[in-house]
Amino acid sequence: xxLTAPGTRVAVNARARAGTRGWPPAAAxxxxxxxxxxxxxxxxxxxxxxxxxxxxxxxxxxxxxxSAVAGVAALVVVLRTTAAQRAGxxxxxxxxxxxxxxxxxxxxxxVAYLVTGTAAATFLLYGLWDQWWHSLYGFDATIDSPPHIxxxxxxxxxxxxxxxxxxxxxxxxWGRIGVLVSLALLVAFFTITSLAFxxxxxxxxxxxxxxxxxxxxxLVVAVSYFRRPGAAxxxxxxxxxxxxxxxxxxxxxxxxxxxxxxLPVRDYVDRVPGLPSLIPMSLLGVxxxxxxxxxxxxxSGWSARVVAPLCGAVATALVAALAPLQRTLLFDAPLPEFxxxxxxxxVALVLGALAGLLGWRFxxxxxxxxxxxxxxx
Amino acid sequence: xxxxxxxxxxxxxATLLGTSAxxxxxxEPVNVVHTERVQAGPxxxxxxxxxxxxxxxxxxxFTFAPDGGIEGRTGTVRQELVGADEHKTRKLARHPRKLxxxxxxxxxxxxxxxxxMTFAVDGPDGRGEGVLPNLEVLEQPGPPLALSWAVATxxxxxxxxFLTIAWRRTRPSREELSAV
Numbered sequence: 001x002x003l004t005a006p007g008t009r010v011a012v013n014a015r016a017r018a019g020t021r022g023w024p025p026a027a028a029x030x031x032x033x034x035x036x037x038x039x040x041x042x043x044x045x046x047x048x049x050x051x052x053x054x055x056x057x058x059x060x061x062x063x064x065x066x067s068a069v070a071g072v073a074a075l076v077v078v079l080r081t082t083a084a085q086r087a088g089x090x091x092x093x094x095x096x097x098x099x100x101x102x103x104x105x106x107x108x109x110x111v112a113y114l115v116t117g118t119a120a121a122t123f124l125l126y127g128l129w130d131q132w133w134h135s136l137y138g139f140d141a142t143i144d145s146p147p148h149i150x151x152x153x154x155x156x157x158x159x160x161x162x163x164x165x166x167x168x169x170x171x172x173x174w175g176r177i178g179v180l181v182s183l184a185l186l187v188a189f190f191t192i193t194s195l196a197f198x199x200x201x202x203x204x205x206x207x208x209x210x211x212x213x214x215x216x217x218x219l220v221v222a223v224s225y226f227r228r229p230g231a232a233x234x235x236x237x238x239x240x241x242x243x244x245x246x247x248x249x250x251x252x253x254x255x256x257x258x259x260x261x262x263l264p265v266r267d268y269v270d271r272v273p274g275l276p277s278l279i280p281m282s283l284l285g286v287x288x289x290x291x292x293x294x295x296x297x298x299x300s301g302w303s304a305r306v307v308a309p310l311c312g313a314v315a316t317a318l319v320a321a322l323a324p325l326q327r328t329l330l331f332d333a334p335l336p337e338f339x340x341x342x343x344x345x346x347v348a349l350v351l352g353a354l355a356g357l358l359g360w361r362f363x364x365x366x367x368x369x370x371x372x373x374x375x376x377x
Numbered sequence: 378x379x380x381x382x383x384x385x386x387x388x389x390x391a392t393l394l395g396t397s398a399x400x401x402x403x404x405e406p407v408n409v410v411h412t413e414r415v416q417a418g419p420x421x422x423x424x425x426x427x428x429x430x431x432x433x434x435x436x437x438x439f440t441f442a443p444d445g446g447i448e449g450r451t452g453t454v455r456q457e458l459v460g461a462d463e464h465k466t467r468k469l470a471r472h473p474r475k476l477x478x479x480x481x482x483x484x485x486x487x488x489x490x491x492x493x494m495t496f497a498v499d500g501p502d503g504r505g506e507g508v509l510p511n512l513e514v515l516e517q518p519g520p521p522l523a524l525s526w527a528v529a530t531x532x533x534x535x536x537x538x539f540l541t542i543a544w545r546r547t548r549p550s551r552e553e554l555s556a557v
Contacts, residue, residue, distance in 0.1 A: 267470035
């Protein structure tokens with residue numbers, strides 16, 4: 001697998017080819033990811049506010065169809081790429097990145113679609129495991145069962161495939177927009193996957209720390225990938241926009257569906273959208289602070305090797321420390337004591353440095369998926 | 378032309394997937410297989426279980442049917458593991474699939490051991506409290522949880538492996554690594 005080559009500037013003349021060939025499959029994968037995202041948010045709300053479960057509920061269908069759409073799109077691209085390579089035609093690396101040989105050289109799979117397709121197949125396997133789990137444990141009493149976490153990780157990887165497919169078309173406006181939307185989806189999706197830690201006992205809040213870590217890591221990916229002022233704010237804005245849309249969609253879909261099938265809403269529900277309320281609302285403010293810090297760093301000529309972990313640490317600590325305040329505002333929950341918030345912020349500070357380092361490097365890895373000038377010539 | 382064909386094929390697939398399975402509007406009735414009686418002051422309550430015996434982590438329907446119905450009555454139920462700091466108190470809400478009684482659907486007790494269920498009911502006859510003692514919860518079914526979690530994290534391990542390979546094979550320039 002060769003993800004890079006000397007020099008990573010994207011040729012302007014790549015636009016015509018990538019523009020026509022690249023966007024349909026990337027858009028199909030993104031559509032699948034969006035379906036999974038909205039299906040999951042709907043499903044979570046359905047369980048908490050209405051209740052009855054069968055496999056064949058509309059939110060489940062949306063969730064499962066999302067992965068199917070992404071998987072089929074990836075399969076189509078892999079088959080087309082394989083056919084093109086066998087026929088001796090050139091394969092455009094702006095469509096999902098460089099092709100990798102799979103099962104020897106039986107298939108040629110652009111790296112973004114290899115990730116997407118593998119993730120969709122994994123989702124299917126974990127879906128089967130989830131069915132078996134239900135036969136042992138009954139319907140889902142909790143979101144954080146092992147098969148569910150496997151399923152959520154598989155969908156997250158599908159969204160990473162979407163991110164890569166758009167990143168390969170960085171020269172295109174649709175490529176850059178797709179990267180932002182995919183990053184926002186990943187931020188939102190990792191919040192619910194972080195609930196895997198909700199039973200962890202300890203001196204700090206592992207869920208808040210995990211959400212802050214992944215959120216800031218992805219924010220730094222945006223900065224490092226776009227390499228221009230305003231990237232963090234744009235990513236933060238994309239997350240806020242997704243949160244706003246989910247905030248409206250989730251209760252609307254839940255109560256409309258309940259009405260349609262003649263089921264009442266549970267007694268005593270608080271009606272706050274569950275999944276959207278997990279997404280850090282502090283992100284826009286933190287992104288603004290990050291933009292300010294990066295501006296100072298640019299003017300002072302500081303190295304990203306220092307700035308990325310430093311900014312990552314402070315941003316992660318801020319997001320983690322402000323999470324309890326968000327719960328207080330939304331759910332009227334009591335504020336936890338300083339003795340609980342402080343250890344969480346300290347752990348987040350340490351892990352945040354790692355989030356900054358990893359985010360910066362992953363952003364550059366993502367840039368390298370796009371074809372270089374030499375490849376496009 | 379090819380692009381249009383691909384888009385059409387994808388749309389057709391999505392439409393087929395979205396419409397082929399009709400959402401089921403019918404939900405299974407609550408099937409109570411075991412009952413216990415609790416006296417909460419003046420209120421007699423029949424506690425129903427859809428699975429018996431109860432096993433840790435296995436979800437079931439609980440029904441709480443006060444004699445004379447739920448109309449004009451409110452209350453709470455507290456589930457507590459004896460000898461441990463594991464408890465949860467909920468308001469007594471209607472069971473979503475059996476609206477004439479209180480209950481909990483798709484609920485589980487996650488730790489094996491002896492549990493108690495304490496009811497506090499307010500109604501026309503005042504306030505009453507009563508306890509269902511010695512609710513034995515057996516060990517969880519299925520493989521050990523550690524093994525299940527190991528399988529659950531395989532996609533994460535796969536992702537980390539992929540990212541590590543991608544990291545090692547990507548050579549960003551010195552300028553990209555250091556310039557903000």
